[in-house]
Amino acid sequence: MYQHVTVPEGGQKITANADATLNVPDQPIIPFIEGDGVGVDITPVMLQVVDAAVEKAYGGARKIHWMEVYAGAKAARLYGPEVSLPLETVQVLKDYLVSIKGPLTTPVGGGIRSLNVTLRQELDLYVCLRPVQYFDGVPSPVKEPHKVDMVIFRENSEDIYAGIEFEAGSDSARRLIKFLQDELGSKKVRFPETSGVGVKPVSQEGTERLVRKAIQYAIDNDKPSVTLVHKGNIMKFTEGAFRDWGYGLAQKEFGATLIDGGPWCRLTNPRTGRTITIKDVIADAFLQQIILRPAEYSVIATLNLNGDYISDALAAQVGGIGIAPGANMSDSIAVFEATHGTAPKYAGKDYVNPGSEILSAEMMLRHMGWTEAADLLLASMGRAILTKKVTYDFARLMEGAIQVSCSGFGKVMIEQMDEA
Numbered sequence: 001m002y003q004h005v006t007v008p009e010g011g012q013k014i015t016a017n018a019d020a021t022l023n024v025p026d027q028p029i030i031p032f033i034e035g036d037g038v039g040v041d042i043t044p045v046m047l048q049v050v051d052a053a054v055e056k057a058y059g060g061a062r063k064i065h066w067m068e069v070y071a072g073a074k075a076a077r078l079y080g081p082e083v084s085l086p087l088e089t090v091q092v093l094k095d096y097l098v099s100i101k102g103p104l105t106t107p108v109g110g111g112i113r114s115l116n117v118t119l120r121q122e123l124d125l126y127v128c129l130r131p132v133q134y135f136d137g138v139p140s141p142v143k144e145p146h147k148v149d150m151v152i153f154r155e156n157s158e159d160i161y162a163g164i165e166f167e168a169g170s171d172s173a174r175r176l177i178k179f180l181q182d183e184l185g186s187k188k189v190r191f192p193e194t195s196g197v198g199v200k201p202v203s204q205e206g207t208e209r210l211v212r213k214a215i216q217y218a219i220d221n222d223k224p225s226v227t228l229v230h231k232g233n234i235m236k237f238t239e240g241a242f243r244d245w246g247y248g249l250a251q252k253e254f255g256a257t258l259i260d261g262g263p264w265c266r267l268t269n270p271r272t273g274r275t276i277t278i279k280d281v282i283a284d285a286f287l288q289q290i291i292l293r294p295a296e297y298s299v300i301a302t303l304n305l306n307g308d309y310i311s312d313a314l315a316a317q318v319g320g321i322g323i324a325p326g327a328n329m330s331d332s333i334a335v336f337e338a339t340h341g342t343a344p345k346y347a348g349k350d351y352v353n354p355g356s357e358i359l360s361a362e363m364m365l366r367h368m369g370w371t372e373a374a375d376l377l378l379a380s381m382g383r384a385i386l387t388k389k390v391t392y393d394f395a396r397l398m399e400g401a402i403q404v405s406c407s408g409f410g411k412v413m414i415e416q417m418d419e420a
């Protein structure tokens with residue numbers, strides 16, 4: 001049925017109901033993409049650790065049937081040099097609803113556009129969900145890392161990531177600049193002959209569906225605030241509109257009322273009766289406040305590029321992108337992936353921290369309703385860090401650490417499951 005994908009025997013598809021809740025069989029088939037660069041190191045470790053957690057949590061009554069699908073360099077080797085994202089890969093991720101991927105390389109400047117971004121667009125995975133939490137014992141550059149407890153909702157389908165860009169000197173760039181000058185009366189392209197041009201679409205629909213998810217998450221998880229992070233003072237009709245549409249949605253759909261005339265507003269959590277404050281902050285100020293006063297922020301809703309920067313910055317505060325998980329989600333499909341990239345200098349060396357991809361799998365198990373396995377994974381990660389047998393990224397900052405390899409850390413995690 002597929003050209004290069006083998007469907008594992010004995011497993012079944014996860015399906016969705018009309019209300020988007022999942023039907024997860026005890027033997028689900030879960031597609032995975034190994035990933036480029038350090039994908040070859042971290043993905044096999046993630047698979048092993050997840051299998052061990054599921055086995056331990058359910059004593060053999062449940063088991064994941066992994067199904068490898070291809071993207072990036074591995075796809076090009078199998079399907080031909082021009083095919084980095086085979087159609088069947090996209091189709092499988094769509095059909096099987098829940099999947100996990102390693103990082104994929106995107107060249108800077110020229111070359112192919114991001115496969116990661118393409119996947120998000122093809123599957124309309126409009127929420128990039130990135131929780132940032134501190135594990136005891138992780139070395140951090142800030143004094144009170146435990147005060148960082150945030151969940152980023154990054155808009156994942158719009159903004160300059162839409163890929164509408166024209167190279168300096170190209171016919172398209174010249175025509176677009178001429179259109180801006182002649183038709184729209186703009187004199188603001190400073191060097192029209194040598195400018196590349198990018199277009200930043202931000203819509204009311206795109207903003208509202210993202211902010212809706214962020215507020216709903218705050219309600220479901222009893223969080224005190226949702227902060228809209230934007231650069232709306234400068235980019236008024238994109239980032240400024242994001243803020244205004246976000247506040248508007250909070251009022252019209254969640255019944256939020258203005259605080260002291262606004263724009264901040266608040267609503268009462270219908271589940272707990274507690275107040276949820278909806279506020280906003282300009283992105284540059286936010287980046288200093290998360291270092292100085294992280295406890296003031298909880299759920300973050302932001303645009304695509306801001307969310308990209310904020311994800312890595314916040315991850316650094318709790319120990320780095322070695323333990324920064326994430327998920328790309330639509331209303332029905334979820335593709336879990338680490339926040340970090342392919343870290344090419346470490347590729348194939350069994351060296352880097354597999355924690356981000358393992359914690360992404362933890363989010364995946366929770367999304368599937370396999371809470372016991374997810375809890376076990378989280379607990380074993382916490383205990384493994386406390387043993388101080390950690391990968392280079394933690395070891396170089398941790399007193400008394402014993403440095404272990406990528407696969408070595410996976411083994412420590414599995415040992416710690418037996419301690420549970």
Ligand SMILES: NC(=O)C1=CN([C@@H]2O[C@H](COP(=O)(O)OP(=O)(O)OC[C@H]3O[C@@H](n4cnc5c(N)ncnc54)[C@H](OP(=O)(O)O)[C@@H]3O)[C@@H](O)[C@H]2O)C=CC1
Nearest residue numbers: 103104105106107116321322339340341342343352353393
């Ligand atoms: N979703 C995705 O697939 C993503 C893909 N990318 C792509 O990855 C490629 C490389 O990007 P780059 O900017 O170097 O960013 P990376 O995130 O790949 O790496 C930057 C640095 O982060 C640290 N790091 C990354 N992963 C780990 C890990 N698992 N454990 C410990 N430390 C880690 C390393 O720091 P140190 O040097 O201090 O050891 C590394 O040099 C690019 O092609 C980019 O487009 C980037 C982000 C996301």
Ligand SMILES: O=C(O)CCC(=O)C(=O)O
Nearest residue numbers: 105106114116117308339
């Ligand atoms: O697609 C890429 O290469 C980079 C994406 C990225 O940095 C991210 O999603 O955080």
Ligand SMILES: [Mg+2]
Nearest residue numbers: 308309312339
């Ligand atoms: Mg990034």
